[in-house]
Structure formats: structure tokens, C-alpha cells
Amino acid sequence: MNLDLTWRLLKGGGRRGLLGTWLTLAAVAVSTALLLFAVAANFAFAARADRGAWRTPVPAEGRPAVAVEAARFDFVRDRAITVVDLAALDPAAPAPPGMPRFPKPGETWLSPALAELARTLPAGELAARWPRQAGVLGDAALVHPDELVAVVGRAPDDPEMTAARSEDWIAGRPPTKVADLRGRTSEDSEAYQVLTLIASVLMVVPLLVFGGAAARLTVARRDQRLAALRLVGATPGQVVGMTVAEAVIVAFAGAVAGVAAYALALPLLARIPMAGGPWYAGDLWPGLLVVAGTLVAVPLLVGLSAVAGLRRVVVSPLGVAKRETPPALRFVRVLALLAALAAVPVLGMGVSAGVIAAVIALAFLCVNLVGPWVVALVGRIAAATARRPARLLAARRLIDDPRSAWRTVSGVALTGFVAGFIGLLSPGVFSGDEGPPQLRLAVPAGQTAEVAGQARERLERAGVTATVAESKKTVVAALGSSADAAGVDRARTALAGLVPGHTASTEADDQRFGTQILADVRVGTVVVLAVSFLVAIASAGITAASSILDRRQTYALLRLAGTPLEVLDRARRTETLLPLAVMGGGAIAVGMICAVPLMMGAMNATGAITLLACVVLGFGGVAGAGALSRPLLRSVTADPAPRPD
Structure with missing residues (x-):
């Protein structure tokens, strides 16, 4: 029934x-x-972390070792190449992910993207670094489809597997005896997962609020x-x-x-x-x-x-x-927000990612909780100061149904929280001014003169013009201002394998991972804000149209009583933009308060521009959504005999 x-x-x-x-x-x-x-x-x-975990070896630690594994980074055309060196200690060593068998000494298996580059570029720029290419890696070995990876088979006593390497994960992983190739999650993968969790909270909470508002x-x-x-x-x-x-x-x-x-x-x-x-x-x-x-x-x-x-x-x-008119909302909503903000200082105490996400989500939800109370307060102030009919109509509407008025602007207001949080944490840019390319190669103490001489010979045979200088533990090959990307890659290939376990790199190479993380944070910022604004504008447009349908009898009766359509439309805009200005600014402030414990310095130009753009887009989006629903307002007020549902 x-x-x-x-x-x-x-x-x-x-x-x-x-x-x-x-x-x-x-x-x-x-x-x-x-x-x-x-x-x-x-x-x-x-999933990416799982597929890349095998490159971060876990020491055997008392268990029988089946292989030795090491990793380092090489570069080509300003892109990083992950080079994994493997040496079998047991004939039954398991096949690495994405490979049908364990690589034999001297064999190299390339990822599809790297194999394509090796076929496309001249051999002296890339392919000559690995003369024995035995096959192509499968997807199970790769973090993403375009990743550049080379897996090189070695003998256990190969200098690449015995030479000392840097302990810095950015430079690579030192040779490690392993009992299997399962590995563990790398530091950069963990960092990305933490950032993704925080970004998800910033996206999910407005979505849940929007979904709940859809029911109303x-x-x-x-x-x-x-x-x-x-x-x-x-x-x-x-x-x-x-x-x-x-x-x-x-x-x-x-x-x-x-x-x-x-x-x-x-x-x-x-x-x-x-x-x-x-x-x-x-x-x-x-x-x-x-x-x-x-x-x-x-x-x-x-x-x-x-x-x-x-x-x-x-x-x-x-x-x-x-x-x-329903009973007035209670001040306890504001107390809930203040209590949530009191928990914000724990964000700077090195707590877990889950706690950080929980505190941010709590503050987020409390902004949504306090929104209707603030809307009702704004309505009472506007009613007391109203001098025009449109403002008085808007104020009475805010007082009569603050929840409905809040639903219209909640999406953009909550996006203000996201904008305030991200704006304060938006990264700047590397400001280094790199001159002519120089390849630096770390050298064991006491071997710089010998390595410098070998570097000159190799570069001369490769047809690369360079000035080779030496310091205590570094050999530097200055290529000159006329060197292009192809010349730099020919020099890299010529110096490959000169010092086992080390790669010749430029200053830009040394900053590449920091640059990539900053670029990824910017992409993440764009994605989070795009999702937030999509939700906000969709919410504003849908709830604005729904509000007109809810009050179509009231609008029609006011129109029959002689109220001009322009007054009704102005009142509708006022009841949207007035609480938006107050709650949007308040949400931005709360977001910035939540970001303060996590920031490393003052807001930079990128963050300020991001925040300003969000404010402009927010108000513009709500105004546009309201304008799109104006024909619907005209339609419902044109009925000469409005009937109740």
C-alpha cells in the first residue's frame, strides 16, 4: 500500500x-x-605502491638469501629512469614481477615506454647504455604505463653489486641481500598515499553533505x-x-x-x-x-x-x-565548531595521517553544522537593517528557513574551506637559475684523477665537447652553453658505468624529484578544487531551481499581489549572496586555521592567487547558477491561479 x-x-x-x-x-x-x-x-x-614495492628490497635478516638487489636512477630527455640491478645467489631465484624468469648476467629488460625511446633515439643517446636487451617488462613491474624502467641482470661479484652506493633514496638503493622480491612500500609512495587521503577528505565531506542535501x-x-x-x-x-x-x-x-x-x-x-x-x-x-x-x-x-x-x-x-516558522537553531552548533578548532593544534605534533584526516573532516562537518545558525543570524540582522522590499523579503526567508537557504550556498561555502586549506599549503616553485649543463659524477676518494681522465676519453670518443674538472670526490663535465638535450644524453651514455653504482647527473636532475612532487601537488590542488567547484556549482544550481519549485505558490501569490518580478529576483539573489559572503569568508578562515599547523612558511604568491581565484569563481558560479534559474521563476509566477500540491 x-x-x-x-x-x-x-x-x-x-x-x-x-x-x-x-x-x-x-x-x-x-x-x-x-x-x-x-x-x-x-x-x-x-595499487601503484604494491606494484613498485619490489624495487625497495627488504633485507634477508637471517633467512636464506636468494638474490642481491640494488636500484639507482638514470636520466634521458629530462625524464627519470629507474634502473634495478639483480644478481641471483640461488639458481631457483624467483622471477621478478613482470618478467618470465630471473635475468641472466648482462641481460636488460626494458619497460615498453623505455624500449620505445631506445628504438627512437640514436643508440649513442640511450640504447648503448644496455647493449643486451632481452625483453620487455610486463605491467606487473610498472607503477604507471609510461614509466621508464630497466632491469639489469648481474653476477653477484659484479662491481655494480659490490660498490658502495648512496643511502639516500633519491639517489637509489644500495645492494641488499633479499630472501624474496616482495619488498616494501617506498617513502615516496607513502607520502603520496598520505596526501591522497587528505585530498579525499577534502573531496568526500562536501560530497556527503551534497548527497544529504539532495534528499531535502x-x-x-x-x-x-x-x-x-x-x-x-x-x-x-x-x-x-x-x-x-x-x-x-x-x-x-x-x-x-x-x-x-x-x-x-x-x-x-x-x-x-x-x-x-x-x-x-x-x-x-x-x-x-x-x-x-x-x-x-x-x-x-x-x-x-x-x-x-x-x-x-x-x-x-x-x-x-x-x-x-520552525524553532530557532541552537548556539550549541557554534560550540561544536569551536571544539573542533580546539583540536587543530594536534595536526602539527607528528600524528598519523588518519588522525590528521579525522580532525580536518570534523572541522569540515562542523562548518556545515554551524552554517544554518549563521544564516539565521544574518537574516535577523538583515531584517533589522532592511530599507528596501527585496532585502526585507530575503531577510524574512533566511529567518523562516535557514536550512534551505544554507543548502543553496553550502557547496560553495565548503569549497571555501578547501580553498583556504589548500591556499595556505600551495607550494612555491624552485627559483634556481641553471646555467650551461654540467654533469656531476660522484667518485670514491682517491680516484678522481683516474676517473677524470677516463671521462675525457669517453666523451671525446662519443664526439661530445666538454671541459672535465675534478674535485675531492666529484668529477664535473661542463658541456657548454651550446649543448642541447641530445648532447647531454650522449654525454650521459658515454659516462654510463664509469663509476659502478653511480650516475652522472645535472643540477636539474638532482632537483627533479622535488620538482615532480611540487608539480603533483599542484595537479592534486587543481583536481581537488575542480571536484569541489563542480559539486558547489551543481549544488547551487540544483538547489536554486528546487527552492523555486518549493515556493512556487508563494512566488505566484506575491506576483498576483503586485510585486514586480525584478523585486522577487533581487530578493532571491540577496538571500543567496548575503549568507555566501559571510559563510564563505568564515569557511575560508576555518580552512586556513586547519592548515596553519601543517604549513612550512608564509603563504606564497601561488597560494594567494589560488585563493583569490576560488573566491571569484565561487561568487561567479553561484551568481551564474541563480541566473540560469530565472526563467523558472518567471514561469512559476506566470500562473494566474496557483494551486497547492
Whole structure:
């Protein structure tokens, strides 16, 4: 009976009633698709870390060693090459990931991207570094499809496996005896996973808020219908059942549409460069279990949010039918935010990533909790100072239903939190001014003169013009200002293997990993802000249209009473932009407060520009969303005989 009546109510709402249902479905679809992306990013980085773990060897530590493993970085065309040296200590040594067997001494296996470069570039620039190429690595050995990796087979007594190497992970890994090739997560992978977790919190919380708000779209129309049913004899259980059924039906359809949209977007998302390259599409697919859980959790969240708004309908249906102003919101909401901010100083105490994410999420949620209270306060101040009809109408609306007004601007206001947090942590840029290229090669003490002489001979045979100088533990080959990228790579190839375990590198090479991390943080910033703004603008547009549908009878009656359409439209803009200015600025301030314990210095120009751009985009997006819904306002006020739902 309840399901049949719910279905009749859904279909019987008329054209504008169905429009409200479609708005809810669209909101849930957008939330679901972006929620899957935020969650899948964590799985994707974990998958990358698992595939790259074998390059970070775990010492045998008392267990029988089957191989010796070492790693270092080489470079070509301003790209890093991971070179893994392997020597078998046991004939039954297991095959490394992505290879059919353990490499024999002298053999080299290249990743597909590196093999393609070796075929494309002249041999003297790359391929000559590994004369015996035995095969191509499979995907299981690679972090991403475009990664440059070379696996070189060695004998256990090869100088590459016995020479001392740097203990700095940026330079490589020293030779290590291992019992297997499983390895462990590297430091850079752990750093990326921590950053991804924080970014996910910054994306997921607005999505959850948006998803919950989707359940409250067209809330006034639904409350009026349910209150009427209560007054004619429907029980509280029947009202709750119909509300849950309606919300879950629409939310499930939206969730399915969101999953489909995410699946279709996977090829495009896989092209986003991060940590050196794009993604395998499979890494960005969170798996059937997560998808199934999302299809259950999203409708459940929407259903619970819908039920949470039924208290007045169940307890006081007559008050809803008469459109009485609900009780004022309590100041305890502000106390919750202050309590959350009191926990922020723990972020600078070296706590775990999970604690950092939890504190940020708590502050985020408290901003959403305090939003309606601030909106009601803004409404009371605006009503007391109003001198024009539009401002008075807007102020009364803010006082009468601050929750609905907050839903319209909550997306952009919460994006202000993200912008404030990211703006304070946005990295600057390396300011070094590199001159003519110079290749530096670390040399064991007492061997610089010998190595310098060999370097001159090798460079001369390769046709590279360079001035070779020596210091206590370094040989420097200055190539001159006329050297191009091809000349630098010929010099690298000529010096390859000159000092076992060491690579000739430029100053730019030494900064490459720091530059890459900064570039990845910027890409992550763009992604997080793009997701946040997509949610914010979608939320503003959908809730603005829904608000008009909720109040179409009121708007039509005001229009019949002689209120100009321009006054109604100005009042609608005022009730949006006024709380947005207050709560947007407050959310930015809270975000900056949460970022202070994590920042390493003052805000730089990049962060200031990011923050300013977010403010402009936020206000522009909300204003644009309001303008798009103006034809709908004109339509609902054109009805000469408005009827209630």
C-alpha cells in the first residue's frame, strides 16, 4: 500500500513535481560519480605502491638469501629512469614481477615506454647504455604505463653489486641481500598515499553533505503533502515509510547513473598525470565490492537524511500545513565548531595521517553544522537593517528557513574551506637559475684523477665537447652553453658505468624529484578544487531551481499581489549572496586555521592567487547558477491561479 501510494505521489506531482524529482536524481548522480573518484584515488595509489614495492628490497635478516638487489636512477630527455640491478645467489631465484624468469648476467629488460625511446633515439643517446636487451617488462613491474624502467641482470661479484652506493633514496638503493622480491612500500609512495587521503577528505565531506542535501530538495512540497496525509489519518509509520521509499527509489536511480557516468569517464581520468605519468584504468576502478557498497550506502544516506527532516511532519503536521516558522537553531552548533578548532593544534605534533584526516573532516562537518545558525543570524540582522522590499523579503526567508537557504550556498561555502586549506599549503616553485649543463659524477676518494681522465676519453670518443674538472670526490663535465638535450644524453651514455653504482647527473636532475612532487601537488590542488567547484556549482544550481519549485505558490501569490518580478529576483539573489559572503569568508578562515599547523612558511604568491581565484569563481558560479534559474521563476509566477500540491 505504501509503495503504491508513494509511486502515485511521485507520478502525480505534475510536470514541475517531476522536475524536482529529476533534480534530486541528478544531484545524487553527480555525488556518486565524484565520490567513487575520491575513494578510487586511494585504491589507485595503493595499487601503484604494491606494484613498485619490489624495487625497495627488504633485507634477508637471517633467512636464506636468494638474490642481491640494488636500484639507482638514470636520466634521458629530462625524464627519470629507474634502473634495478639483480644478481641471483640461488639458481631457483624467483622471477621478478613482470618478467618470465630471473635475468641472466648482462641481460636488460626494458619497460615498453623505455624500449620505445631506445628504438627512437640514436643508440649513442640511450640504447648503448644496455647493449643486451632481452625483453620487455610486463605491467606487473610498472607503477604507471609510461614509466621508464630497466632491469639489469648481474653476477653477484659484479662491481655494480659490490660498490658502495648512496643511502639516500633519491639517489637509489644500495645492494641488499633479499630472501624474496616482495619488498616494501617506498617513502615516496607513502607520502603520496598520505596526501591522497587528505585530498579525499577534502573531496568526500562536501560530497556527503551534497548527497544529504539532495534528499531535502523540494522538501517543502513533500512536507506539505505528507502533512496533509497525516491530517487525514496516515500514521507516523506510513509517513516515514513513504518518505524512505520515495527517497531511496530516486537515490538508487541516481546512484546507478553516477556509477555509469564514472565508468564512462575512466579513460579520461586515467590520463591525469600524477607521480610521473598517467594511470592504468584498472587502478582507478575501485572494484565491485566498493561499487556495490556505494549503491547501497548512497540511497541509505539519502533515505536517512530524508527521514531526519520528518520530525515536524510526524509531531506537528498542522504546523507544517500552516507553514509556521520552525524553532530557532541552537548556539550549541557554534560550540561544536569551536571544539573542533580546539583540536587543530594536534595536526602539527607528528600524528598519523588518519588522525590528521579525522580532525580536518570534523572541522569540515562542523562548518556545515554551524552554517544554518549563521544564516539565521544574518537574516535577523538583515531584517533589522532592511530599507528596501527585496532585502526585507530575503531577510524574512533566511529567518523562516535557514536550512534551505544554507543548502543553496553550502557547496560553495565548503569549497571555501578547501580553498583556504589548500591556499595556505600551495607550494612555491624552485627559483634556481641553471646555467650551461654540467654533469656531476660522484667518485670514491682517491680516484678522481683516474676517473677524470677516463671521462675525457669517453666523451671525446662519443664526439661530445666538454671541459672535465675534478674535485675531492666529484668529477664535473661542463658541456657548454651550446649543448642541447641530445648532447647531454650522449654525454650521459658515454659516462654510463664509469663509476659502478653511480650516475652522472645535472643540477636539474638532482632537483627533479622535488620538482615532480611540487608539480603533483599542484595537479592534486587543481583536481581537488575542480571536484569541489563542480559539486558547489551543481549544488547551487540544483538547489536554486528546487527552492523555486518549493515556493512556487508563494512566488505566484506575491506576483498576483503586485510585486514586480525584478523585486522577487533581487530578493532571491540577496538571500543567496548575503549568507555566501559571510559563510564563505568564515569557511575560508576555518580552512586556513586547519592548515596553519601543517604549513612550512608564509603563504606564497601561488597560494594567494589560488585563493583569490576560488573566491571569484565561487561568487561567479553561484551568481551564474541563480541566473540560469530565472526563467523558472518567471514561469512559476506566470500562473494566474496557483494551486497547492
